[in-house]
């Protein structure tokens with residue numbers, strides 16, 4: 001009895017498949033019976049439920065498969081019930097297809113990224129060439145790619161502007177000397193770094209200026225000077241006064257001691 005009932009339900013539901021759904025299933029399966037491999041028009045095709053409607057299978061495309069008339073009635077080369085293998089194959093095929101699509105997407109994406117990198121490097125070379133009439137070679141381009149890992153495009157362009165304006169020397173034929181060109185090129189990342197730091201701490205520009213004055217006049221303890229000046233700034237030192245001291249001191253020790261004295265006094269005051 002129960003068998004008859006379920007068959008009735010099955011038949012009823014199957015009739016509910018629209019022509020469009022059947023067409024989609026047939027197209028997907030290349031109008032070929034997925035159990036025996038016979039294709040239309042040699043055989044009449046039907047749509048079979050992989051999980052029977054009686055067992056809760058629905059009319060979704062994933063549960064539908066193309067079957068010939070014979071296979072659908074259990075008379076074909078394969079038994080109708082033996083559909084786990086078919087289902088597995090279908091899943092593998094879908095997975096393979098999905099992987100292929102994703103691989104194509106990844107390759108497109110990589111091509112895009114490489115294009116952007118190349119264009120960015122070319123634009124930086126162009127900026128250098130505009131400034132110096134000379135363009136970086138492959139080794140220079142490799143350096144530029146390294147710069148781009150640390151600094152933004154704008155930071156690098158800004159540094160190129162400063163460096164090539166400052167360090168380039170021109171020979172009699174109005175060509176940049178290779179020595180000065182290399183120096184200007186090598187200074188680009190350093191200038192990028194300094195510019196970034198001065199952006200974060202605007203007073204650094206003043207401190208670098210004070211260090212520059214000292215360097216021109218006396219011996220400077222390079223490992224200590226910036227710490228000393230930053231300390232002075234943190235105690236609200238008058239930078240014009242420090243600048244004056246840098247211009248007038250007799251030597252590094254005198255400069256250092258005066259600044260240290262100032263810091264000492266300010267420290268004591270703040271602790272009182």
Ligand SMILES: [Zn+2]
Pocket residue numbers: 033034035036037038067068069070071072076077
């Ligand atoms: Zn078949």
